[in-house]
Amino acid sequence: MQIYLILFFQAIAYLALVPMLLYGDWYHYIIAFTMYFLYNGIGMIMTYHRLLSHRVFECPKWLEYVMASLATFSITGSAITWVAMHRKHHRYTDTEKDPHSPDYLGWWRVQFLTAFAPIEGKYAVELMRDKFYKFQHKYYLHILSAFSILLISVDPFALIYIFLFPAGSTLFFGTLVLSTCHKDCKPRNIFWLGIITFGDAFHKVHHQDARMPRLHKYDLVGYIIEKFFVHDKTAVLG
16 A cells, blocks of 8 residues: 555656646746755765665764655655665666566666565665664655645645655656666666766666765766765766
């Protein structure tokens, strides 16, 4: 049931493009882009992906929790489910056991139905022992619902430009990395998508060394990690 409710939230997030185009003002787009950067760049890419999945860098625990909280509102699932799926993806990259290989599952399924991929907790054991991530996982839909109600009570259109539209953008472009940066059973870099995803689509480099702090000279998230969290400048400045 929870999977279907998450898919419902995801569908509503995609549909939020319509009222955003019809009624959004210029300042709504500025706020939405800022939230997209927070949800996708800081929450998903920096925290779920590079910190929690691969331990590319270290930071204070309180900061980790704050950044992981941002990813909650991307509607891509809890940290436990996301990290478990991603680590399995790296273990079985571009094989039949890869939970989101477009070569074996097809582009459409990977792009829009990744939530149905089986989750194996053994790939995220340390997160399952953490009280914060256990809470986020257990009450994930409750958190999304409470956030929605809060925004509606303040400004109904805020639900669109603060939550659903940037979340839908995070969903679409984040999953586009999975569905398009693997082709013919090989990872590849896509420059334009790398810019839109703040560095995540420099994907071939990532699979060559998942713990590399910076993947490309235009990897914005990698730049932030290097600047503030690591001192070993081993970036691939392609």
